[in-house]
Each structure stands twice: as C-alpha cells, then as structure tokens.
Amino acid sequence: MSNAAVLIKDLGFTYPRQSTSCFTNLNLEVAEGERFGLFGPNGAGKTTLMNCMTGLLKYQQGSIQLLGNEIAHQKKSVNKLFGFVPQDFSFYQELSPVENLAFFGAWSGLQKSEIKNKTEELLEVMSLTEVRNKKVEKFSGGMKRRVNLAIGVIHNPRILFLDEPTVGVDVHTRHAIITYLKKINEEGTTLIYTSHQLSEAEDLCNKVALIDDGKIIAHDTLEQLLIDHQEDGLEGLFINLTGHSYRN
Amino acid sequence: MFKLWSTISKDFRILTRDKLGLIFMFVMPIVLAVVITAVQNSTFEMLNTNTVPMLICNRDTGDAGKQMQTAIEKVGMFKLTQVTPNVTDKEISERMHAKDAVIAIVIPTDFTQKLQSKADATAKKALKDFGMSTTDSLVTDTSSVQPITLLYHPVLQESFRHSINGALRSSLQVVQNKEVLKSLYFALNEKTMPDSFENEIIGNQVAINEVPVSRDGSRNIPNASQHNVPAWTVFAMFFIVISLGGSVVREKLNGSFVRLKTLPTNYLIALISKQLTYLFITCIQALVVFSMGIWLFPSMGLPKLNLPADILGVVIVTLICGWCAVSYAIMIGVLAKTQEQSNGIGAVSIVLMAAVGGLLVPSFAMPESFQFIMKLSPLHWCLEAYYGLFLEGGKLKDVILNIIPLLGISFAIQLITLYSLKRKNLI
Structure with missing residues (x-):
C-alpha cells in the first residue's frame, strides 16, 4: 500500500458561534500519487473540509496529516508540502503574471534563481509568455485561471489542492488545465480536487469520495463505485447517493 | 530577508x-x-502688516473728534476713509456690505463738548480731593458722553473684533486723558496747556517689548x-x-x-x-x-x-x-x-x-x-x-x-x- 498523502482521523469541526457540527468523526485517506476527487452537493462540506486540510480552518477534534505531518502542529513547515488553487482568483490583479509569480514564489520559500526558472517554465506551459508583463486585471477569465493555477504549482508541491479550478473557462482552457494537472500528477504530485463539473472529474480523477451532510458517503475508485451502485456515470452515481432534492 | x-x-x-x-x-x-x-x-498680514479698512464718520464739530481721528490713525492698524457727517448709519452699513470697509466708527455730534465737560468734572473732583478750591470757570455738564458707535461686518471674527475694540479704547483713552490734563492745567494755571507739554506727557508712554519665547533664543x-x-x-x-x-x-x-x-x-x-x-x-x-x-x-x-x-x-x-x-x-x-x-x-x-x-x-x-x-x-x-x-x-x-x-x-x-x-x- 502506498503512503498516505492525506490522512484524516476522527475529524470534528464546528464553525464558531454555531451549534451544529460540520463534521463528526470524519475519516478519509488519500494515497500519494492519487488524483482524488471530492464531490458533493452545495453545503455538503467540500470547501470546509478542504479548508481544514489546508490549515485555513482550525479543527477542534481529531487529526489531519499531510504526508505524515500533523497540520495543526507544524503548520508552516507543512505548508511547504502542498499548493492550493482556490476557486477565487487568488493573486494581485494590479500585478503582471511575472510579478505575481515572483511574489508568491518568494512566499513559497523559493530562491530568486528558482523563481526565475520556474516562472519561465510556467509561462510557457500556461501560454502566458506574450502577456507576461501585462496587468492581470486586463486578462480574460481563462487567462486568470491559468495564472491562478501557475501560482499554486510554482513551488512543485507534493500535494495540490484544487477548488473548482476550471469554473467559468472555455473548452480549450479546461483541456489545457486538465492536461497539465495530469502531467504534474505523473511527475508525482497528488491532486485533491473538487468540482461540480462531473464529466471533467471522470476524465481527471482515479479515486473519488462523495460527501453529504458532513459525512463521507462513498469512497473508492470511480470504476468500483459505478459497479457497486450499478451506474454508468458519475452524475448518475451522484444523484443516486445524494438524492434529487435542491440543496442550499 | x-x-x-x-x-x-x-x-x-x-x-x-x-x-x-x-x-x-x-x-x-x-x-x-x-x-x-x-x-x-x-x-496674519491683515493683522500684522496690512491695514484694516475703516470708515470714519465724524459728526463732532470740536477738537476731540479730530483728536480721536488722529489717535486712531496713529494706531497704524487702520486705513481710514472719511465719510461726510450727514451720512446716516444705514448708508454706512450699505457701504460696508459693499465691502468698502469691514468696520466703521461714528463719532457723535456733541462728542467734544461732552468729553470736555466730563474732563472738567473729573479735574474738579480731583482738585477738591486734594483740598484745593476750584474756580467758577470750570463749568460742568453732568450728562454722560454719548458712546462712539463701532459698526462691524459680521464676517469679522470675535477675537479680531476684540483687538479692534482694544485699539479704539486706547485711542479714546488718549483723547480723554488729554482733556482731563488740559482741564487740570487750566484750573491750576488759569491758562491753556502748551502743546509741547501736552505732547511730552501724552506721548511719553512706556514701550512694550515683544519677544517670542523660543527655545533656541x-x-x-x-x-x-x-x-x-x-x-x-x-x-x-x-x-x-x-x-x-x-x-x-x-x-x-x-x-x-x-x-x-x-x-x-x-x-x-x-x-x-x-x-x-x-x-x-x-x-x-x-x-x-x-x-x-x-x-x-x-x-x-x-x-x-x-x-x-x-x-x-x-x-x-x-x-x-x-x-x-x-x-x-x-x-x-x-x-x-x-x-x-x-x-x-x-x-x-x-x-x-x-x-x-x-x-x-x-x-x-x-x-x-x-x-x-x-x-x-x-x-x-x-x-x-x-x-x-x-x-x-x-x-x-x-x-x-x-x-x-x-x-x-x-x-x-x-x-x-x-x-x-x-x-x-x-x-
């Protein structure tokens, strides 16, 4: 069995000043090298769980380990191990891609020469070379998504958390992003991904978990889950397990 | 780093x-x-270097009104514009609204007469207190001196108005003192006080030395x-x-x-x-x-x-x-x-x-x-x-x-x- 990239044991989390817990005794393991997809309806707890895994939220109970490091105890050293691509554009719109990469590269702990090399590589891969010195605020949504992703991977993280990385982009950009994610996964980066784009998830993920009402209700390879629940696609499986009712 | x-x-x-x-x-x-x-x-400049435009309406026909005007001129704070005595207070106000001046003073008609009477009364009282008899030539008028009217534009700040008021009072004091002195001199010597003596007494004031308090000296x-x-x-x-x-x-x-x-x-x-x-x-x-x-x-x-x-x-x-x-x-x-x-x-x-x-x-x-x-x-x-x-x-x-x-x-x-x-x- 491969080592755990993420190991969650008996996780309990409640938002401050709220009486209802988001998670109670939640357990989950993501192996190194996996392309793991976390899915669920709105309000199921996907983003909260991802925020707990990345240390953005402090959990009250249980443990979360990234590559064997407890995130609550060694936060800053653990932060070197992973990258995060939030759903929102998480960079400075007033700056160019080069300036953003230089700043976030430094904050990721890279040296000047490393930043320079990695910046050139990422601009090339993300097709941003021609606009390298233009302010990001002038970019299209697809270009901003690529900048967002480039910043998340500048320090070659061993685990990459992606919160809906392709929302609002055209087919070409989506294809380019998915292709790049598969490439870095082959090079050893574990992907932990959430999205509402289930067809895209089928293409990208080799392991999925469905979360609803703060509980993991299914967790296996996509093929096995489809066999177990006699479904022919992730969308059918999703409806089967989470029901048809609207979620807020 | x-x-x-x-x-x-x-x-x-x-x-x-x-x-x-x-x-x-x-x-x-x-x-x-x-x-x-x-x-x-x-x-700052208006207060320190420039002069404040002032209308002066001297309705007095005697010397005291003129002396008052001269004393105000000597203050050096005002740029005086004379208006004719027959101009009414209302007309003066209108000129002030037209920004001809921000202040105006009106010296009343019988200013000299009343001031002299008051000075005579003061002199007479002083001589009596000293145990000296007074002559009948000192005729006194016990009715009070009509006030000098100070008209000011409403834009004038209170502190500035106070300083103008102070300057006018000091001018008035000079004129009043002069009249009292003249009355006393006349009562004692039975002749008019010479101008040289008058200037010596009135003009010989103690100077005020202004020093800003700075730490570096x-x-x-x-x-x-x-x-x-x-x-x-x-x-x-x-x-x-x-x-x-x-x-x-x-x-x-x-x-x-x-x-x-x-x-x-x-x-x-x-x-x-x-x-x-x-x-x-x-x-x-x-x-x-x-x-x-x-x-x-x-x-x-x-x-x-x-x-x-x-x-x-x-x-x-x-x-x-x-x-x-x-x-x-x-x-x-x-x-x-x-x-x-x-x-x-x-x-x-x-x-x-x-x-x-x-x-x-x-x-x-x-x-x-x-x-x-x-x-x-x-x-x-x-x-x-x-x-x-x-x-x-x-x-x-x-x-x-x-x-x-x-x-x-x-x-x-x-x-x-x-x-x-x-x-x-x-x-």
Whole structure:
C-alpha cells in the first residue's frame, strides 16, 4: 500500500458561534500519487473540509496529516508540502503574471534563481509568455485561471489542492488545465480536487469520495463505485447517493 | 530577508499603480497646506502688516473728534476713509456690505463738548480731593458722553473684533486723558496747556517689548507656514489610511489573502512590509510638503518655511509620526470588513482626531472637557512634537515628552492589530 498523502482521523469541526457540527468523526485517506476527487452537493462540506486540510480552518477534534505531518502542529513547515488553487482568483490583479509569480514564489520559500526558472517554465506551459508583463486585471477569465493555477504549482508541491479550478473557462482552457494537472500528477504530485463539473472529474480523477451532510458517503475508485451502485456515470452515481432534492 | 524584500517590492508596485491613492497621499496635503497657509497668511498680514479698512464718520464739530481721528490713525492698524457727517448709519452699513470697509466708527455730534465737560468734572473732583478750591470757570455738564458707535461686518471674527475694540479704547483713552490734563492745567494755571507739554506727557508712554519665547533664543516670529506646513503634513500622513487601510481590506477580501495563509510564510512579513513601504511614503510626503514650504511658498507670495536647527530631530519626529500613522491605517484595515468601512471610518476618524488634536482648533482653545480626549489623539502629539521644533525652536530632547505618548499610542495600536489578526485567525 502506498503512503498516505492525506490522512484524516476522527475529524470534528464546528464553525464558531454555531451549534451544529460540520463534521463528526470524519475519516478519509488519500494515497500519494492519487488524483482524488471530492464531490458533493452545495453545503455538503467540500470547501470546509478542504479548508481544514489546508490549515485555513482550525479543527477542534481529531487529526489531519499531510504526508505524515500533523497540520495543526507544524503548520508552516507543512505548508511547504502542498499548493492550493482556490476557486477565487487568488493573486494581485494590479500585478503582471511575472510579478505575481515572483511574489508568491518568494512566499513559497523559493530562491530568486528558482523563481526565475520556474516562472519561465510556467509561462510557457500556461501560454502566458506574450502577456507576461501585462496587468492581470486586463486578462480574460481563462487567462486568470491559468495564472491562478501557475501560482499554486510554482513551488512543485507534493500535494495540490484544487477548488473548482476550471469554473467559468472555455473548452480549450479546461483541456489545457486538465492536461497539465495530469502531467504534474505523473511527475508525482497528488491532486485533491473538487468540482461540480462531473464529466471533467471522470476524465481527471482515479479515486473519488462523495460527501453529504458532513459525512463521507462513498469512497473508492470511480470504476468500483459505478459497479457497486450499478451506474454508468458519475452524475448518475451522484444523484443516486445524494438524492434529487435542491440543496442550499 | 528575500521574502520581505519581495513583499516590499510587491507593495510598492501596487501602490505606484494606484493613481487615486497617490493623489490622496501627495496632492491633497500640498493643496491643503497651500490653501490653509494662504488663508491664514492673509489674516496674519491683515493683522500684522496690512491695514484694516475703516470708515470714519465724524459728526463732532470740536477738537476731540479730530483728536480721536488722529489717535486712531496713529494706531497704524487702520486705513481710514472719511465719510461726510450727514451720512446716516444705514448708508454706512450699505457701504460696508459693499465691502468698502469691514468696520466703521461714528463719532457723535456733541462728542467734544461732552468729553470736555466730563474732563472738567473729573479735574474738579480731583482738585477738591486734594483740598484745593476750584474756580467758577470750570463749568460742568453732568450728562454722560454719548458712546462712539463701532459698526462691524459680521464676517469679522470675535477675537479680531476684540483687538479692534482694544485699539479704539486706547485711542479714546488718549483723547480723554488729554482733556482731563488740559482741564487740570487750566484750573491750576488759569491758562491753556502748551502743546509741547501736552505732547511730552501724552506721548511719553512706556514701550512694550515683544519677544517670542523660543527655545533656541532666536527672535524669529513664527509665520503661517511654520504653523500650517507641519500641521497638514501630519494630517496627510494619517490620511494614508485611505490607501493603506483599503489595501489591507482588499488583500483580506480577495483570494490572495487565503493563498498567503496557506504559504509557509507568516503574515507578519506582509504587515512589516506594508509598514516599511508606507513609512517610506509618509517620509516622502513630509519631504515634498516641507520642500514646497521652503522653495515654492515664497514664489507664491507665502511666507517661507524655516526649518528648525535640529534637522535630525525633524527626521526622527517624522519617522515616529509616520510609523504611528501607518500603524493606525493598518489597524483600520484589519478591523474593517469592507473597503467602504475602511475608507469611511478611516477618513472620519482622522478628521475627528485632527479636530480634537489641535490641527483645526488650537489646543489651548479646547474646552476643559476635551483636554483628556485631546491627549488620546495621536495627531495631537505629532503636532506638539513638530511645533516644539518648528515654532519653539526646540531640539529633540525638548519634544521627548511628546514623542513618548506617541510611541505609547503606536504600540497600543500595534497590539490591537495583532490581537485582531489573531482573533480572526489571520496570523
């Protein structure tokens, strides 16, 4: 069995000043090298769980380990191990891609020469070379998504958390992003991904978990889950397990 | 160090691309300093160098009215315009509304006669008190002297009106004293007092030597620039809250802050970077406004800003004031939930702190109840420190008692910021 990239044991989390817990005794393991997809309806707890895994939220109970490091105890050293691509554009719109990469590269702990090399590589891969010195605020949504992703991977993280990385982009950009994610996964980066784009998830993920009402209700390879629940696609499986009712 | 340098570089780039923020930071203090100095300087000049236009309507036909007019001229404070005695008070008012003058005095018709009678009565009483008999030639009129009417334009400030009133009273005193002396002289000598004697007694007044109390012993009289340039520099430094507070809120609200929290670098680096970047900006603000005061003001007809002898003191006070301003702006940015909150609370609080801190109203003129609140305003201590150097000619050691509270307030602001960041799980 491969080592755990993420190991969650008996996780309990409640938002401050709220009486209802988001998670109670939640357990989950993501192996190194996996392309793991976390899915669920709105309000199921996907983003909260991802925020707990990345240390953005402090959990009250249980443990979360990234590559064997407890995130609550060694936060800053653990932060070197992973990258995060939030759903929102998480960079400075007033700056160019080069300036953003230089700043976030430094904050990721890279040296000047490393930043320079990695910046050139990422601009090339993300097709941003021609606009390298233009302010990001002038970019299209697809270009901003690529900048967002480039910043998340500048320090070659061993685990990459992606919160809906392709929302609002055209087919070409989506294809380019998915292709790049598969490439870095082959090079050893574990992907932990959430999205509402289930067809895209089928293409990208080799392991999925469905979360609803703060509980993991299914967790296996996509093929096995489809066999177990006699479904022919992730969308059918999703409806089967989470029901048809609207979620807020 | 590389992280800090990268962050400073990022902050500086963002700052220089925020054109509106730069206008707020540099154009606003320059405009304020120029406008307020010009306005105050014109008042200073009106009081100190120029003469106040005054209409004088002398309805008296005797000598006292003329003497009164001469005494007023000798004060040197007024530019007199004579109006004919038959002009009514209403017509005088209309001329004042037409801005011919801001003040007018009307000397009543029987001013000389009544004043002489009063002087005679006073002289007679004095001689009687001395046990000397009086002659029948001193005829007294016991009816009181009609008052001289002072008409003033409503725009005239009360303090200025009081000083005019004082000048007129002093002129009136001269005329009254002269009449009393003449009556006494006549009663004793039975002849008119010679002019030479009159001038000797009346004109031989004790001089008043005016000395500004400066710490360095210089006798430079502080001008409007010495007052306004430091004051509006402090105001501008604190008004950095619009740019810096907004920058902190923007960073918090957009996704970059979320990403920063997931990176292996403490957010304190970002705060230190912002403090250093904007501290540099506050120093540049001071440099720009002071330079304007020194080199540009004279060419605009405004008084030149004279730098204090202790330049190092000015630099240190500027750094401490800047640090306090930057700390305050960051605190507002951290506490505010939206950019609108940051801008609104930031701007209003700075104006209020400027008002209670003595920038808009002199601190000595503050009511007793505001004295404590005034001491809580960092702008008050900044201003006092600058005034200690610019107006009083002091050195750094002379303003140390202003710097200590300022540092205390800055540390308190920093602690509030850190506590808020910790409480919001931002560090």
